[in-house]
Amino acid sequence: MEQRPKRATYHHGDLRAALVDAGVELARAGGPTAVVLREVARVVGVAPNSAYGHFKTLGALKRAVAQRALREMAAVMIAQLDAFEEPADPVEAAKAHLCEVGRAYVRFALDEPGLFATAMGGDPAGTKTPGFVEDPADPTYEDRPKPDSVVLGALHRLTEVGCLAPGRVEAAVMACWATVHGLAGILLTLQPDLPEAARNAAVDSSLEVLVLGLTSLDRQP
Amino acid sequence: MEQRPKRATYHHGDLRAALVDAGVELARAGGPTAVVLREVARVVGVAPNSAYGHFKTLGALKRAVAQRALREMAAVMIAQLDAFEEPADPVEAAKAHLCEVGRAYVRFALDEPGLFATAMGGDPAGTKTPGFVEDPADPTYEDRPKPDSVVLGALHRLTEVGCLAPGRVEAAVMACWATVHGLAGILLTLQPDLPEAARNAAVDSSLEVLVLGLTSLDRQP
DNA sequence: AAATCGATCTGGACAGTGTGAGTTTGGCGG
């Protein structure tokens, strides 16, 4: 039934971008498993195998979609951070800034679960998926503003106000990363039906523990 | 080619358990996407549709496999905890115990990535997957020793030695959970090629930050 | 003990999927 409306021009012009766009939209609505080659082609209005001219396999398309999702995530996080009023005290400001980064991270995950799952290597197939190897020569390998750079920036600010030893930033970034990523994963898949109040409480308390732990780091051997 | 060797008895006897066993083995080797109905049936030596007599859909089978994976995870963690020599000082012992729980969590995730992904709601389809709703009347709903009970036990010990206010345990469990779950997710999917030394360092420092934060909690408003 | 019944397993079929090989189209440089 769903006929392809016989595009005006035979050549699409910019199919690759159109495919990625459609893929992003499908991922937004239904997660990584919803970005299906034939459906993407259907949305764009093209034969299924036309995609193979631009992506060697479905996995390659998904990786491109994931990159875009990552960039969108970073953009949303940055926008939210810009609209955040920090306290006057610089030390408290740095701490609050880091907390807000964490909140922005899990907020995006909750607001856009499909994109988030897709960005974070959605398909848990992992091994054995043929053609899923990283290709550094991939033209999609643009310099993207990844969310972890945002986290790193917040930590750098913490060191500037003397709350974190510069030598410890490497260790700190992993702790931050783990906390927010874990929170997102838990609230999304492990306990998806948690009421909003409980979710906020979980995020706040976890971030509180994180900041407390980070600022106590230099007072240890 | 791969012929089914014509089972002796027409009725299998205990097909349900056999299906779950095969599913667990497939999940162990290839993650949640590798537990495929037809392949499971093939391994057991039975027609594909035979599974429908015991599971309403593939999702139901996957949920049963996930439960088993969760139990195996808890068992492995407990075994590792039993073989852990704690320090003499009870306070340090409680802290070290919590850290060891965290290490056991991510160690299992790294040792059995397929089982781990399957246990943690592997399929990120989430919404829209028909027949994926939780069924509390499911006979598979056994009282399993879930890993989070292990975490809770470790926190309870922390309160006993006075390192954590009992009123804060609810908040603390989420922080612990987030840290270890996040660590596992990161080391598994985000940075799978991290060398072992860096992985251990990441785990240790993150757990250090966590414990520091938890023990500093009661000194806050 | 014989007959029936109902759970269990089987076979075939259908709609979708990813992907490979060969064919058609049409915009662009000669």
Next chain:
DNA sequence: CCGCCAAACTCACACTGTCCAGATCGATTT
């Protein structure tokens, strides 16, 4: 104006999950 070659298409295959109608046997009933 003509050919060319990349881009898009068609056909085909091996898979998948799931439904439907039958075949088969263990257990229950008479």
